[in-house]
Amino acid sequence: MDRKLAAILAADVVGYSALMEQDEQGTFERVKAGRKGLFEPEIARHHGHIFKLMGDGLLAEFSSVMDAVECAVALQGGLAERNAAVPEDQRFQVRIGVNLGEVIVEGDDRFGEGVNIAARLEQIAEPGGIYVSGKVAKEVEKKLAFAFEAMGEQRVKNIAEPVPVYRVNLHGQPRRRLLKARRLRDRWLILARLAAVVAVALGAVLGIQGWWKSSGVAVDYASIAVLPFDNLGKDPKWDRIADGITEDIITDLSQSDHVLVIARHSTDVYKGKAVDVRQVGADLGVRYVLTGGLQANGDRVRITAQLVDAATGADLWSERYDRSGEDIFAVQSDVTAKIANTLGSQVGVIRKSQLKLAQHKPPNSLTAYDTLLMADQMAFTPVGGITKDGLIEAEKLFHKAIDLDPQMARAYVGLAYVYSYMFGYGFAVSPEQALSKQLEAARKAVELDPNSNKAHGALGQALAWNGEGAQALVEFDKAESLAPNDADTLALIAMNINQEDTARAVRLSERAILLNPYYPNWYNISLYWSYFFSEQFDKSLKYVTLYQNPSLNEISFTAMLYGYLNQPNEAKKVAEEVLKQDPGWTAEKFVTKWSIAPGHNSELVAEGARKAGLRACATAAELKGNPNMIHMKSCDAERAKAASG
Incomplete structure (x- = not known):
């Protein structure tokens, strides 16, 4: 009897018996068509396979839990699209459960608790919903685009211990907005319209306006596809490392809340192929394409990366990293984090490129994201240094961005920092009012996007500056756990904890500049403060004198x-x-x-x-x-x- 670890997806049709009673032949044909036209292709596309079919449902196995969850989301989205195109009396809904656990393999069938829990989760899920176990949520919550809402521990039939249950929140603002191919994006737009109609009909406050409306925002934000890195040598052992680099860059870039990243399974189709990046951009609906490769030579490995504007084919950035191959996994971690931070940080290559595009647009055609970019530049990276007038103008621009998109959490993060700068530079007419506004804006950012490391970082600073140090540390810990490789977040935390925990502040500051060698000016603050309070005065002097303006x-x-x-x-x-x-x-x-x-x-x-x-x-x-x-x-x-x- 063989056993293995697998992700199991269980799905069934809601109210199947009643539907069969009303229209047996029609229901059977519609469910069969849905299985053949949607479920089987989607499951196969996500590298899964169906091992059991029932009249009203199915069980499928995946080797990757990420694939299983993404497949579940795609299935619900695709079904909503199909429902929107048919009369109401011909629609049906499904509920889905996903579990990660050990299964017993017997021929083509699967048994055991791994399967049983998935089936029980499906049974307690609401129509159109997806429930996952705690094991699944823990594995994928930092890697996928959807928030996971804790439903508490649930006792389910024939399972001795309570099961931690999480609902995939399809209607909340995603922690990372991973773009799919254009056809998937269109699917979500249709689902959005359907969800909005349902919300109005039920009179429910589902909190979906921001994200679904921001399918407009999704297109507005900078979007990128990371193509599989090539192994340029002949040794096949480096294939795994090349794949790991690709995966890590996607994960780390996804931590940047203003960069939309194509999921890896959508870019894997290009592996080993000669491609035209402009065609890739058109196929996937992205503005930027990152390509790269690695080549081993003796005990050295060279990793190259290149960012291309998919609209024009122009090279925007390229870099080469030569490292010792003795500890390739350490090299992989170091290089991928540097690439991600160089591209996606506050002053990263993508951000600068998007700002140039925004600056050349007519004022009346600026989107919320364009306005956000210009506010950021005006407030935090002005050419002549930070000024009171610049901060006042940035405050107006952030408010304009919010008027254009009231759900834009990042604009509230920007406002929080504007008020902190007004206080810190002595520009505020009322310091107390500036601190109060800082805290109010940061709280709103977390309310709108509770899974944003930037929002939690801003709230941590606001709490610290408003005298709530213990709660500030909670927010900083949350921010770091959400984005452990985001250099901006690490530098921010260091800047605010350098008195309470100098050792951690120094460690985070040093890691921030390692991850982001072309770091913005304000990193120097966290560095010189951290070194000062750790009594490393020579290092503190180095960074305080590097601070511009x-x-x-x-x-x-x-x-x-x-x-x-x-x-x-x-x-x-x-x-x-x-x-x-x-x-x-x-x-x-x-x-x-x-x-x-x-x-x-x-x-x-x-x-x-x-x-x-x-x-x-x-x-x-x-x-x-x-x-x-x-x-x-x-x-x-x-x-x-x-x-x-």
Whole structure:
């Protein structure tokens, strides 16, 4: 008796007996046609096979759990399309269950708990729905385009232990918007219309407006197909590595919430073929195509990658990575993450290309995504540096993007950072109001897209800056778990935890620049803060001086760092600039602004100020004038001496 691990899909027709009673021959023919015209082809296309047919359902086996879930989604989408094209009395619905477990193999049949749980999940699923086990959700939730809604542990017939059950949320905003081929996209549009009609008819609030409406957004966003990387050598063992690189790049790129990535099974058809990328773009409905290959030579391996504009055939970016092949899996992880971050980060190649396209459009034809791109550029990567006017204009543009698409979570993320910059750079008329708006925008972003690492990162920062440190760490952990290879997310977390957990902050900062060597200016903040509080002053100075268009914050740190590194002349020169910008600067004032808690870290700032020739301690009058100012014990004696003198 053979056993193996398999993904099992169970599907049956809802109310089959009643349908047969009403119209036996018609129901039989319609169900048979649906099986032949939709279910069998889709299951085969997703590399599965049907091992059991019943009058009202079927059981299918897949070697890949990702294929099983994607197939289930495609089946429900395809059935909705077919239903939309026939009279209501000729429609039927199915429910689907998917489980991952061990099965007993007996000829062409499959038995065991792996099959039984899939069948039980199908029985408790709602019409038109897909229920999966906890094992399935755990395996695929970070790799597929659909949110998984926890339904709790369910007791099902003939299964001793409760089964953790998750519903595939076809109507929520996806965590990663993986594009399919154009025909699949059309299918979803039809499903959207049907779902909207059902929602209105039932008076239900399904929360589908944003994503289904954004089938428009999906086309609007940057879309990319990653073609299978070629093994350019003769050794077949490198085929597996080439496939792994392709898979990893797709997964890592999918973490970027403004890049839509074609699922791998839609690009596998091009493996080993000479293709015209413009035709690939037309076939799959994408703007960009990434190609690449690897070639081993002795103990070295060369990996190449090239990004092409599918509309024009123009090369946008190419890179070559030469590495030792001794630990190829480490090389694979390193190179794929770098490629993904170079292409998909905040200042990545794709983002810049999309911004150029938007800037050449007439103002009245700008989409929500175009507007978002220009707001991002205006706020966070302006040519002349961050300014108050630029942030105000960016705020207007983010609001315009929201007007065009009220469900665009990324625009609320942008707003949250605009308010944080207004506060951080001292541009806000009311700092308290800026922090309040930051928190409000970040909460809205998470509400709209609870599976976005960017939204959770923005909320983490907003909570931290609003004094809710413990909850902030929860959000940061969620953001990192959703996107462990997203350099922007890692740098953001590091920037906000460098006082509480300096070791983690340093580790995340260093990994961020490893993943994204062409990192944006703001990464330097996380680097110099993290190194400062870990007392690696030479490294901190390196990154604070790399920061472009420094504000008073960077200048203050620079003065303190020169003090710590025993460079008094440089420290004095920079300290003079600090006092020129803020004659009343003190370390206590500085730690208050940045909520640096009294203790080791605040004393580190105070000692740096003294070494730079700056005032560490506020006067008694200054403290009285600002009762919220954080004061340091090391300043008590100084104030007492001043009072007695």
